[in-house]
Amino acid sequence: MTDKTVPLPSRRALLGSAGKTLSIAGVAMMVGGYAPRIMRASAEELSSDVQILNAAIALEHEGIAAYQIAATSGLLDPAVVDIGVTFQGHHKGHRDELVKAVRTLGGTPVEEKSLDDYAKSLNAASLTNQTDVLKLALGLERGAANAYLGLIPSLGVDFHQVAARMAGDEAFHAAILANALGEPIPKNALIFG
Amino acid sequence: MKTQISRRWGSIACFASAAALLWACSPQDSTASPNPVPAIQATPTAPLVSPSGATRADPVQRAAGTGPSQAADAERGEKLYKAQCGACHSLDQNRVGPLHRGVVGRKAGGVPDFRYSPALQKLDLVWTAETLDTWLENPSAVAKGTSMGFRVRKPEDRAAIISFLETVTEE
Numbered sequence: 129m130t131d132k133t134v135p136l137p138s139r140r141a142l143l144g145s146a147g148k149t150l151s152i153a154g155v156a157m158m159v160g161g162y163a164p165r166i167m168r169a170s171a172e173e174l175s176s177d178v179q180i181l182n183a184a185i186a187l188e189h190e191g192i193a194a195y196q197i198a199a200t201s202g203l204l205d206p207a208v209v210d211i212g213v214t215f216q217g218h219h220k221g222h223r224d225e226l227v228k229a230v231r232t233l234g235g236t237p238v239e240e241k242s243l244d245d246y247a248k249s250l251n252a253a254s255l256t257n258q259t260d261v262l263k264l265a266l267g268l269e270r271g272a273a274n275a276y277l278g279l280i281p282s283l284g285v286d287f288h289q290v291a292a293r294m295a296g297d298e299a300f301h302a303a304i305l306a307n308a309l310g311e312p313i314p315k316n317a318l319i320f321g
Numbered sequence: 322m323k324t325q326i327s328r329r330w331g332s333i334a335c336f337a338s339a340a341a342l343l344w345a346c347s348p349q350d351s352t353a354s355p356n357p358v359p360a361i362q363a364t365p366t367a368p369l370v371s372p373s374g375a376t377r378a379d380p381v382q383r384a385a386g387t388g389p390s391q392a393a394d395a396e397r398g399e400k401l402y403k404a405q406c407g408a409c410h411s412l413d414q415n416r417v418g419p420l421h422r423g424v425v426g427r428k429a430g431g432v433p434d435f436r437y438s439p440a441l442q443k444l445d446l447v448w449t450a451e452t453l454d455t456w457l458e459n460p461s462a463v464a465k466g467t468s469m470g471f472r473v474r475k476p477e478d479r480a481a482i483i484s485f486l487e488t489v490t491e492e
């Protein structure tokens with residue numbers, strides 16, 4: 129990719145010096161979808177990808193927590209809870225995929241915070257009815273779709289497709305939520321990004 | 322409202338699914354490039370240079386094309402902020418990223434109780450309209466190794482977001 133390309137042992141040493149280790153499991157996973165880039169990217173590029181992917185994991189942790197807070201708030205109709213739990217499952221799938229990618233790169237996935245921490249940072253105490261909850265969810269989903277699209281240029285090419293697929297999921301969620309709230313369909317194309 | 326919303330879920334799900342699928346199949350931005358860009362000199366007083374090498378003018382002027390008389394609208398910036406930055410940031414709470422109230426004029430990495438990446442901890446820079454414009458265009462060009470990968474591609478959007486942030490001062 130660049131003239132900074134280095135052989136694997138050097139990359140491992142550098143990542144290790146940054147507090148990250150390339151585990152046996154990580155090596156095993158290198159036979160999977162993310163191996164090609166590992167074999168040609170510089171240590172600096174891989175470390176940058178780890179940082180950005182970890183921010184995405186933090187985003188997914190927050191999304192999972194938001195749906196958990198919503199589902200247990202007592203503010204939602206049962207049918208809405210069911211859909212929210214399904215969306216939460218999608219975010220768990222995103223998290224798992226991102227965690228796998230970070231480990232494959234030799235990084236350490238960021239941990240989730242406590243539910244109380246998320247409730248505070250999302251100002252959950254201000255939610256008083258179902259509409260409030262749906263508006264919060266819509267803001268997070270719309271933002272997440274844009275976030276994934278906006279970070280693609282900063283990520284290594286091996287992660288472009290997975291980021292775009294996650295943006296697609298978030299856009300799907302946002303469309304459902306916006307319609308549930310009675311928002312009009314956007315008239316212009318290129319709604320996200 | 323509850324009943325109305327519940328009814329809508331079923332009736333709109335199929336249409337929204339199809340719309341989302343169509344969106345997902347639309348062409349992606351072909352201008353996105355993984356190619357590395359030259360680092361800029363990130364100091365509070367140095368004139369910033371864009372990744373393309375051009376000296377950076379005031380972002381509002383850059384967006385408007387002719388000067389401050391056509392300054393970007395902070396109201397549009399607020400909408401953009403919510404839609405584009407709101408996944409990770411809010412004005413008054415540290416989330417995935419640090420809170421933004423009072424960001425203009427603050428030293429980079431200066432929000433108390435936020436755990437910054439090493440790249441931001443080392444960054445010697447004050448957030449101004451200029452530095453924020455460079456940052457939003459490509460964070461990695463300012464602080465290599467930052468966890469913020471999100472880029473705002475359009476200069477006019479960056480200018481609007483910055484105009485909004487300039488209005489959000491410490492209370």
